[in-house]
Amino acid sequence: MLTEEKEKEVVAEKSESKRKFALQWHITAKCSNSCEHCYLQETEKKRAEIRNELSLKECFEIINDFKEATKAWNVNGRIYFTGGDPLLKKGFLKLVECAREKGMEVGILGNPNFLDSQTAMMLKEMGVFYYQVSLEGTKETHDRIRGNGSFEKTLKAIEALNEAGISSTVMFTVSKENIEELIPTIELVSQMEVSAFDFARLVPIGKGKQYKDNLIKPLEYRNLLINVLEEYKRQRKKGSKTFFGRKDHLWKLLYQELGISCFPYREDRMLLSGCQMGIAGLTVVSDGTVYACRRLPIEIGKVPEEKMRDIFIDAENLKDLRDVEKMEKCSKCNLFSYCRGCPAVAYGLTGSYFSPDPQCWKEI
Numbered sequence: 504m505l506t507e508e509k510e511k512e513v514v515a516e517k518s519e520s521k522r523k524f525a526l527q528w529h530i531t532a533k534c535s536n537s538c539e540h541c542y543l544q545e546t547e548k549k550r551a552e553i554r555n556e557l558s559l560k561e562c563f564e565i566i567n568d569f570k571e572a573t574k575a576w577n578v579n580g581r582i583y584f585t586g587g588d589p590l591l592k593k594g595f596l597k598l599v600e601c602a603r604e605k606g607m608e609v610g611i612l613g614n615p616n617f618l619d620s621q622t623a624m625m626l627k628e629m630g631v632f633y634y635q636v637s638l639e640g641t642k643e644t645h646d647r648i649r650g651n652g653s654f655e656k657t658l659k660a661i662e663a664l665n666e667a668g669i670s671s672t673v674m675f676t677v678s679k680e681n682i683e684e685l686i687p688t689i690e691l692v693s694q695m696e697v698s699a700f701d702f703a704r705l706v707p708i709g710k711g712k713q714y715k716d717n718l719i720k721p722l723e724y725r726n727l728l729i730n731v732l733e734e735y736k737r738q739r740k741k742g743s744k745t746f747f748g749r750k751d752h753l754w755k756l757l758y759q760e761l762g763i764s765c766f767p768y769r770e771d772r773m774l775l776s777g778c779q780m781g782i783a784g785l786t787v788v789s790d791g792t793v794y795a796c797r798r799l800p801i802e803i804g805k806v807p808e809e810k811m812r813d814i815f816i817d818a819e820n821l822k823d824l825r826d827v828e829k830m831e832k833c834s835k836c837n838l839f840s841y842c843r844g845c846p847a848v849a850y851g852l853t854g855s856y857f858s859p860d861p862q863c864w865k866e867i
Contacts, residue, residue: 522577522578522579523578523579523580523581523783524572524573524576524578524579524580524581524783524784525581525582525583525779525783525784525785526569526580526581526582526583526784526785526786526787527583527585527612527784527785527786527787527797528565528582528583528584528585528786528787529585529586529587529786529787529788529789529797530557530562530584530585530586530587530589530592530595530598530789531553531556531586531587531588531589531591531592531789532549532552532553532556532586532587532788532789533553533586533587533588533591533592534586534587534588534591534614535588535591535614535616535617535650536588536614536616536649536650536653537650538648538649538650538710539647539648539649539680539710539711539713540648540676540678540680540705540709540710540711540714541709541710541711542706542708542709542710542711542797542798542800551790552788552789552790552792553789555789555790555791556592556789556790557789557790557791557807559593559594559597559598561791561807562594562598563598563601564806564807565787565791565806565807565811566582566598566601566602566605566607567605568806568807568810568811569582569607569811570605570606570607571812572810572811572812572815575812578783579608580605580606580607580608581607581608581609581610582602582607582608582609582610583609583610583611583612584598584599584609584610584611584612584613585611585612585613586613586614586789587789588613588614588616588617589611589612589613590613590614590616590617590618590622591617596625596629599626599629599630599631600629603629603630608632609629609630609631609632610631610632610633610634610635611626611631611633611634611635612635612674613634613635613636614636615636615653615656615657615659615660615661616653616656618634618636618660618663618664619659619663620663620666620667622663623660623663623664623666623667623669624666624667626667626669627667627668627669631669632669632670633669633670633671633672633698633699634660634664634669634670634671634672635672635673635674636657636660636661636671636672636673636674637649637657637673637674637675637676638654638657638673638674638675638688638691638692639675639676639681639684639688640675640681640684640685640687640688641654641684641687641688642654642655644680644681644684645657648680648681658695661673661692661695661697662695664698665695665696665697665698670698670699671697671698671699672697672698672699672700672701673688673692673697673699673700673701674700674701674702674703675688675700675701675702675703676702676703676704676705677702677703677704677705677719677727678704678705678714678717678718678719679714679717679718679719680714682719682723682727685702685727685731686730686731686734688700689731689734689735689738689747690734690738692745693738693741693743693744693745696744696745697745698744698745698746699745699746699747699748700745700746700747700748701747701748701749701750702731702750702751703750703751704719704724704751704845704848704862705718706798706845706847706848706851707848707851707852708798708800708847708850708851709800711851712851715851715852718848718852718861718862719862720862721861721862721863721864722864724753724862724864725753725757725864728751728753728754728757729757732757735747751845752776752777752778752841752842752843752844752845753842753844753860753862753863755776755777755838755841755842756838756842756863756864756865759838766837766838766840766841768837768840769839769840772828772839772840773840774827774840774843775840775841776840776841776842777840777841777842777843777844778843778844778845778846780795780796780799780824780846781795781821781824781825782825785811785814785815787806791805791806791807791808792804792805793805793806793809793811793814793818795820795821795824796846796847798847798851799824799846799847799850799856801820801824801850801856802820803818803820803821804818824846824856827839827843829857830843830846830857831857831858831859832858832859832860832863832867833859833860835867836865836867844859844860844862844863845860845862846860848860848861848862849861
């Protein structure tokens with residue numbers, strides 16, 4: 504049974520340093536792209552997701568449920584609508600409107616295909632604070648990964664977002680396929696005055712399994728981070744208006760090694776940053792299935808049949824994910840409270856989210 508004491512233990516204490524709780528909501532599996540590394544693939548599960556996509560009524564129930572959960576936990580709720588392509592969801596703008604009326608911050612992780620100036624302006628007026636699109640390198644590489652014509656559509660979408668005054672965010676998925684094009688992409692987004700840029704590592708699940716045996720090696724990845732750091736510095740000196748993020752938790756390891764930051768060891772083992780799985784967010788897909796992270800294909804519940812509060816506190820799979828002391832390598836690291844690498848990459852490679860992050864170069 505869900506109790507106030509358990510909620511305080513799992514939510515309040517662990518979110519003490521980060522007072523936001525995020526819902527990444529894949530409201531549709533429909534998509535006009537077919538990306539090479541997508542964690543979805545043409546399987547019966549994806550087809551079932553499309554067949555069993557939640558109605559608007561059920562989606563409104565989920566928004567209300569999420570509002571009740573964040574209110575009970577005394578945290579700020581933030582909804583990231585995504586997909587597939589969220590703009591393909593019938594009644595999507597009604598969901599944005601409902602979330603905003605409930606006081607939720609709303610961001611969109613989407614495709615550029617149906618985002619024109621008029622739509623961007625409408626989203627701005629509704630209070631959408633940011634819209635994320637993807638770039639995977641130069642035109643040739645990006646179009647090979649995401650589909651012919653996608654590169655030019657993405658650039659036009661960025662321009663529309665900037666004109667509308669919505670924070671334009673670009674995400675780059677780095678792999679062996681495009682590692683050499685990360686720096687040129689940083690230069691491009693800076694020239695376009697993109698609001699924010701960041702990159703994440705490819706997770707070998709779904710269609711990304713084809714790259715499972717060709718992941719970036721640990722020291723190669725460390726060297727990439729150093730080169731990216733130097734490029735970020737160059738862009739700052741040139742007066743770039745783009746914010747360059749450090750999404751990957753392995754930045755903390757590099758910063759400590761370079762003496763840029765100090766992360767003191769904590770005897771209490773409190774989780775202060777790093778992977779927020781089971782701590783500050785949930786993922787829901789289009790048929791209502793709930794995951795701790797979309798890149799970790801382990802189901803933990805179903806909405807709106809179950810309450811988010813019950814799922815987040817009591818789901819057995821999520822309890823197991825929270826037992827970070829089981830992590831084979833990270834639990835022995837002095838950066839335990841700050842990093843913990845990426846369990847999804849570990850799972851994609853080995854089938855265990857407790858196995859070592861395959862791109863962490865630290866020896867323990």
